[in-house]
Amino acid sequence: MTATRKHISADVRREQLTAAALRVMKRDGIAAATTRAICTEAGMAQSTFHYCFRSKQELYTALLSTDINVTLDAGNWPSVDPTAGAADNVRLLLRAYWSAVESDATTHLVLSELVNLAQREPELSGLPAWQHQAYLDKATALTERFAAEAGLVLTIGTRQFAELVVAALNGVGSAWLSHRDNRTALETLDNFATLLAGLTEPLPAADA
Amino acid sequence: MTATRKHISADVRREQLTAAALRVMKRDGIAAATTRAICTEAGMAQSTFHYCFRSKQELYTALLSTDINVTLDAGNWPSVDPTAGAADNVRLLLRAYWSAVESDATTHLVLSELVNLAQREPELSGLPAWQHQAYLDKATALTERFAAEAGLVLTIGTRQFAELVVAALNGVGSAWLSHRDNRTALETLDNFATLLAGLTEPLPAADA
DNA sequence: CGTTAAGTTGGTCAAGTGACCAAGTCAAGC
DNA sequence: GCTTGACTTGGTCACTTGACCAACTTAACG
Numbered sequence A, B: 001m002t003a004t005r006k007h008i009s010a011d012v013r014r015e016q017l018t019a020a021a022l023r024v025m026k027r028d029g030i031a032a033a034t035t036r037a038i039c040t041e042a043g044m045a046q047s048t049f050h051y052c053f054r055s056k057q058e059l060y061t062a063l064l065s066t067d068i069n070v071t072l073d074a075g076n077w078p079s080v081d082p083t084a085g086a087a088d089n090v091r092l093l094l095r096a097y098w099s100a101v102e103s104d105a106t107t108h109l110v111l112s113e114l115v116n117l118a119q120r121e122p123e124l125s126g127l128p129a130w131q132h133q134a135y136l137d138k139a140t141a142l143t144e145r146f147a148a149e150a151g152l153v154l155t156i157g158t159r160q161f162a163e164l165v166v167a168a169l170n171g172v173g174s175a176w177l178s179h180r181d182n183r184t185a186l187e188t189l190d191n192f193a194t195l196l197a198g199l200t201e202p203l204p205a206a207d208a
Numbered sequence C: 001c002g003t004t005a006a007g008t009t010g011g012t013c014a015a016g017t018g019a020c021c022a023a024g025t026c027a028a029g030c
Numbered sequence D: 001g002c003t004t005g006a007c008t009t010g011g012t013c014a015c016t017t018g019a020c021c022a023a024c025t026t027a028a029c030g
Helices: A010-028 A035-042 A047-052 A056-073 A086-103 A105-120 A126-150 A158-179 A182-197 B010-028 B035-042 B046-052 B056-073 B086-103 B105-120 B126-150 B158-179 B182-197
Strands: A152-154 A200-202 B152-154 B200-202
Touching (some): A010 A047, A010 A056, A035 A047, A056 A126, A086 A105, A086 A126, A086 A158, A086 A182, A105 A126, A105 A158, A105 B105, A126 A152, A126 A158, A158 B105, A158 B158, A158 B182, A182 B158, A182 B182, B010 B035, B010 B056, B056 B105, B056 B126, B086 B105, B086 B126, B086 B182, B105 B158, B126 B152, B126 B158
Antiparallel strands (some): A152 A200, B152 B200
C-alpha cells in the first residue's frame, strides 16, 4: 500500500486545496467557501491554507486560471456526419456542449460566480477577459475543424462565427440556470443552430 | 421648504434603503453591501435596517422583485422605420438595448451578482426565473409591436423569437462585461440582427 | 394636553472571518 | 546520527458581520 506520508509538498497541497475549494463552491456556493470550510473539506488544519497561499485571492487566481477550464475540455465533441445537412451538424455540436452544461450545472454556476467576483477585484480583473478568450479560441478551433470536415465555408469570418456561438451558448446557458426548463433551452439552442447553419455554404467545387 | 421630518414611514425608509443598497452594490459590489454600509450610505443608524427589514434576505427580495427591473423600462425604444429593411430595423432595436447596457454596466453587473446569489439561496430561488420571465415578456411585447409596425410576420413563434433575442443580448452582454471590447460586441450584435431578420418575411398582401 | 403607537438610536452580542505565529514534527543530505 | 529546512498544527489576534434590545423621541389623535 502507498504509505500516507505525513508531509506533502506544498505544490500538491495547493492542488488538493483548489480541488477542495471547487467542491465546496459547487456544493454550497462561493460565499460559503471560507478558508476553514475549504481546509475541512481537504482534511487539513486551517493554518495550512496560509502556508500554501499568501492570501485567499491567490486561491481565486489559481482556480480561475487552471482548474475551471479543465472541465471544458472534458466534453468529447462528436464527429461530423458529411451526409447530413449543415443545420443538423451544427445542432449536433451545440447539443454536445449543452449536455455538458446540463449535466454539470453547478460547475457553470461556480464559474459564473467566480467571474463576477473577478470583475470586482482589480487584481483579478484580467482573468474574465482571459477566460472568455479561452472559450473563443476553443470555439474557433472547433468551428474550423467542423467546416473542414463537413466540406463547408463560412460566409463570415471564423472569429465572428465563433463569437456568435459563444454568445448563444452563454445566453442559453445563463437563461437555463434561471428557469431550468430543458425543453425551452433545447428549443432555443436548435433555433440558433438553424440560424448559424445559414452562415455556411457548400465548398465551391473548384476555382482559381 | 419641505421640512425634514425626523420620523419617516417605514415604507419610505425601505425604499431609501433599497436605493442606497443598489448604490453601494454598484460602487463596491454585492459583497461590500453590508447592512452597515447600506445604512451609512442612506444616512441612518444601522439599527434602522432591522426595523425596516426582518432580515437581509428580505432586502434582496425587495431588490430583485422591484428595483432592478425598473431600470430596464427606462430604455426608450426607437420607432420602426418602415422604409428600411428588416435587418436594419432589428439592428436598431438590439442597439437600443445595447446602449442601455453599455452606459450602465454596473447595474447589469449587480443584476448578474444578485441572480447568482438568488440561485443559491433556496428562499430566493424563484426570483431568477421570475426575472427571466419578465425579460421575456418585455421582449415578446416589443417583438410583436415591431413586427406589426414594420409590416412583417415571423417565421417562428413570437415567444421563440423573443427567447432568441434575450439569449443573444444576454450572451453578448456577459461577454462584454468580461472583455469590455465595444467593437467586438457591436459586431456580434449586428451579426445577430442579420440572423434574426432572416426569421421574418413581408406581410402577405391578402389571403383567406 | 396627554396618551399611545410608530419611529429612532447607541450599545452590545455571538458567531464568524482572514491572517499569522511560535512551537512542534518529519524527512532528507551530509 | 544529526543538522537543516521544509512542512504541520493549535492557538490566537483584530476585525467584521447580522441581529437585537431597551431606552429614547417624535407625531398623531381624541
